[in-house]
Amino acid sequence: MARVGADMDLLRFATAGSVDDGKSTLIGRLLLDSKSIFEDQLASVEATSASKGYDYTDLALLTDGLRSEREQGITIDVAYRYFATPKRKFIIADTPGHVQYTRNMVTGASTADLGLVLVDARHGLTEQSRRHAVLLSLLRVPHLVLAVNKMDLVDYDQAVFERIVAEFTAFASKLNIPDLLVVPISALKGDNVVARSEAMGWYEGPSLMHHLEHVHIASDRELRDVRFPVQCVIRPKSDEHHDYRGYAGQVAGGVLKPGDEVMVLPSGMTSTVAGIDLFDEQLAEAYAPMSVVVRLTDDVDVSRGDMICRTKNMPTQTQDVDAMVCWMTTAPLRAGQKLAIKHTTRTARTIVKDVQYRLDVNTLHRDLGADQLGLNEIGRVQLRVTQPLLVDAYERNRTTGSFILIDEATGGTVGAGMINTGS
Amino acid sequence: MQTHSDYRLSQLDELEAESIHIFREVAAELERPVLMCSGGKDSIVMLRLAEKAFHPAKLPFPVLQVDTGFDFPEVLAARDNWVDRLGARLVVASVDEAIRHGVVVDDGKTSRNRLQIGTLLHAIEEGGFTAAFGGGRRDEEKARAKERIYSHRDEFGQWDPKNQRPELWSLYNGRLHAGEHMRVFPLSNWTELDIWHYIARERIEIPSIYFAHERKVIARDGMLLSASDAVQPRAGEMVEERTVRFRTVGDMTLTGCVESQADTLEKIIDEIAVARVTERGATRGDDRFSEAAMEDRKKEGYF
Secondary structure, three states: OOOOOOOOEEEEEEEEOOHHHOHHHHHHHHHHHOOOOOHHHHHHHHHHHHHOOOOOOOHHHHOOOOHHHHHHOOOOOOEEEEEEOOOEEEEEEEOOOOHHHHHHHHHHHHOOOEEEEEEEOOOOOOHHHHHHHHHHHHOOOOEEEEEEEOHHHHOOOHHHHHHHHHHHHHHHOOOOOOEEEEEEOEOOOOEOOOOOOOOOOOOOOOOHHHHHHHOOOHHHOOOOOOEEEEEEEEOOOOOOOOOOOEEEEEOOEOEEOOOOEEEEEOOOEEEEEEEEEEOOEEOOOEEOOOEEEEEEOOOOOOOOOOEEEEOOEOOEEEEEEEEEEEEOOOOOEEOOOEEEEEEOOEEEEEEEEEEEEEEOOOOOOEEOOOOEEOOOOEEEEEEEEEEEEEEOOOOOOOOOOEEEEEOOOOOOEEEEEEEOOOO | OOOOOOOOOOHHHHHHHHHHHHHHHHHHHOOOEEEEOOOOHHHHHHHHHHHHHHOOOOOOOOEEEEEOOOOOHHHHHHHHHHHHHHOOOEEEEEHHHHHHOOOOOOOOOOOHHHHHHHHHHHHHHHHOOOEEEOOOOOOOOOOHHHOOOEEEEOOOOOOOHHHOOOOEOOEOOOOOOOOOEEEEOOOOOOOHHHHHHHHHHHOOOOOHHHOOEEEEEEEEOOEEEEOOOOOOOOOOOOEEEEEEEOOOOOOOOOEEEEEOOOOOHHHHHHHHHHOOOOHHHHHEHHHOOOOOHHHHHHHHOOO
16 A cells, blocks of 8 residues: 655635435445455454345445434434545545535535535425525536446446536536546446446546546646734743744735845835744745734734735725625524624624625525525625624635624524625 | 745645644734643644744743643653743643542543543633634544534633635634634645655654654553553553554543554654544544444534
8 A cells, every 4th residue: 555645735625416326335435445444344344234224335324423413314414534545634624515504514514625425316406406506606616527427327327417517517617616527427426436437438538536636626726815813922031032923823815035025014014024933934935824923023903803915915904894694503693783703713703784685696686675694695794893804705805705694692603605706 | 844846835835834823813913822741742743833933032831731640651741842942831730639629529530531621621711811723633533524623612712513614715813702712723635644744854753653663552442552651451451562552642541542553754654544433433432332432522622
């Protein structure tokens, strides 16, 4: 076995689809074929399958972690799975597909580099698969794979596959999907999952695993606009580091170098980067998503919630936010409601000014008559914030363009927002 | 840290950056954090990441250890070295003391592992801690795969898996009511192999029992337990000398070792890379009682 190294890169992907689409079977297959499943896990699943009287090992049992899920035979929460090949490490955010779990899908997609949508070859595109594609596009997941599963049940028929490809391509043209691959597979039999299928000689593209291993993600990083939200100030106050003062944070965009002229927002003070530290190393540059400490040449006032950027390239400073919001709790979102908002490292209070429309995630229809958002609904919302936020459009930066909404009474996370251009 | 001309980060650097971000968020937003440290490899990696997050300042929180009374001396020694070097404050919550003070009840049937739960919850309450960092990883076990990085606990320390807060992007919600606390898992996205690669890369000092050594052991329930005052041979059992190492460290009465010749980090990494049994399945008696053993303990307030 090839040595799985420490220097490979990381691909985070979100899967969507229901139990019926064979999603858990596919994940089980990826884990099994990359030798990421251990004997004791497999033995436990085999025993459970046998006790339930199944003809074959139900790989779905590998991913259903909670007892209530096993009892009900459904997945109710986002589960994170890990596997590695000699080329890459993978983190799967495995999300359930039912309509009531839109919030889980949005959660899983928020950090994903790639989205994997499954459809059953016998049924073609369903309302659910369209919804999954819309959500992945809304969350700006840069790569999309549509896996047409259960090809074995349609005799590996190319015509069936081509029909689904044509239908999906027509639908996807209305969405923002920069990179799309459609692959015919059988998760159960293993066709085109790791190895190219012999039963589908007509398919000339890569296997799913080959694509996951090779899809180019380095260019997805935002390298133009320097964005450094300050998490905390590092002041050792020790004899050894008496005058040390650094600003700790995780780079959200751009490339920051010592000597760069920078501006601290919201104060607008300018200074120069004196050094970038990571523990005992001094770095020549820092880019997303590195966690570093930035030192400045001048003694300017910087605290948590501030943002360091370049003098000629700044985020928008605004108290009025226009965003697409996914609502995640049963009591609806309405105009006049007050909430807490967390955006980068800044937390403030906000009031909902207007619910402009509700988006039907199955048809993309905008319901302008809607004046509230219910659980798992998505819509365009105007917010007024108690203090200025330092924002970019979500389509430009997924970190400085996103926020969460918190119910101040319960403390729960009740909404997720993606900021529109022009906020 | 190796920066690349194409602005790529290795997965280990990306994991490190994510963990450091988490440590800083908690220190900035939650009032009284504490780092739970068993002295095992995962909690020592946490100490290293916390050190990096705040360097050159000291850790802005103390280190908490639950002393089961059956901890491996090698593990306690490694913990002490780390705490001394970092100049951190160590808080020890002893199961024996908890029994003496009636915080938990030792009925002779309950394992030390279960008694740890009450001891830990008491220590968190007594210290007024609002956030406790734990070394749990999502790849360890099925119930853990669904746990958040910020895992909200009610005033009884319980975890409600069906009512978890959604966790999006890297925006963590640390809101708490009085009496509640947060368990925070900075290593959520690390795998066992990542931990070992990181220990090797950073040359991190870990307890010697992770490396192959000669030890007197007793074979019991398919596990090799270390023979000691706490683990004596029962009728029909033999004490044998074998070359072994530990893959996880916990309570001596429940943590088994595996036969291994891996006496260097490189050999351990090679061994893990081809291992066919999970670290918990191989060596943890506490996870074997039922398919949902971990889920049940987690709900009660286990790490």
